[in-house]
Amino acid sequence: xxxxxxxxxxxxxxxxxxxxxxxxxxxxxxxxxxxxxxxxxxxxxxxxxxxxxxxxxxxxxxxxxxxxxxxxxxxxxxxxxxxxxxxxxxxxxxxxxxxxxxxxxxxxxxxx
Amino acid sequence: xxxxxxxxxxxxxxxxxxxxxxxxxxxxxxxxxxxxxxxxxxxxxxxxxxxxxxxxxxxxxxxxxxxxxxxxxxxxxxxxxxxxxxxxxxxxxxxxxxxxxxxxxxxxxxxxx
Numbered sequence: 001x002x003x004x005x006x007x008x009x010x011x012x013x014x015x016x017x018x019x020x021x022x023x024x025x026x027x028x029x030x031x032x033x034x035x036x037x038x039x040x041x042x043x044x045x046x047x048x049x050x051x052x053x054x055x056x057x058x059x060x061x062x063x064x065x066x067x068x069x070x071x072x073x074x075x076x077x078x079x080x081x082x083x084x085x086x087x088x089x090x091x092x093x094x095x096x097x098x099x100x101x102x103x104x105x106x107x108x109x110x111x112x
Numbered sequence: 113x114x115x116x117x118x119x120x121x122x123x124x125x126x127x128x129x130x131x132x133x134x135x136x137x138x139x140x141x142x143x144x145x146x147x148x149x150x151x152x153x154x155x156x157x158x159x160x161x162x163x164x165x166x167x168x169x170x171x172x173x174x175x176x177x178x179x180x181x182x183x184x185x186x187x188x189x190x191x192x193x194x195x196x197x198x199x200x201x202x203x204x205x206x207x208x209x210x211x212x213x214x215x216x217x218x219x220x221x222x223x224x225x
Binding site for chain 2: 034036043044045046089
């Protein structure tokens with residue numbers, strides 16, 4: 001039968017504030033993680049990635065933090081802008097040679 | 113400058129009428145993927161090609177088929193679309209390994225009437 005759409009967790013922030021989007025992953029053997037941004041009606045767009053030998057990586061206005069102890073990944077967006085409004089997915093590589101596994105997604109809404 | 117190009121952006125088909133979605137890439141990537149994405153859900157992998165080798169996910173219905181005639185093109189064929197097949201279909205590529213960074217196209221939104 002047809003799947004019922006899930007209600008996405010939503011984070012609402014004021015323009016100019018910092019945003020933190022969290023992701024819990026399941027497999028302690030995962031060694032590569034990616035954050036994707038997906039705007040309405042578009043395909044996912046790569047934001048930033050990190051390998052398990054690192055715990056932090058910075059890009060332009062974005063930072064990814066990896067806590068392997070508690071299997072937690074976060075995406076920090078500095079000075080959030082209206083154009084950051086989208087759904088954000090984390091993805092992990094559970095084992096070498098296997099497919100990337102996507103998390104459930106978080107909707108970020110930026111209030112002007 | 114689109115690198116993974118999907119056509120059409122919107123496709124409407126009738127219940128049971130075969131439909132083909134297209135994807136092309138200018139990246140010369142070895143691996144091409146097809147994902148299905150329903151509203152408010154994560155993309156779900158249907159199958160992938162590693163070069164010419166076709167790999168089906170265990171839970172992908174037989175109704176879904178794929179062709180990759182050359183490195184640049186990949187097609188998704190839905191033989192008899194049902195109402196439950198209405199979704200966004202995403203094509204993606206990766207350079208070599210299966211769990212590398214994926215490059216996605218803009219997707220084709222399929223409606224089934």
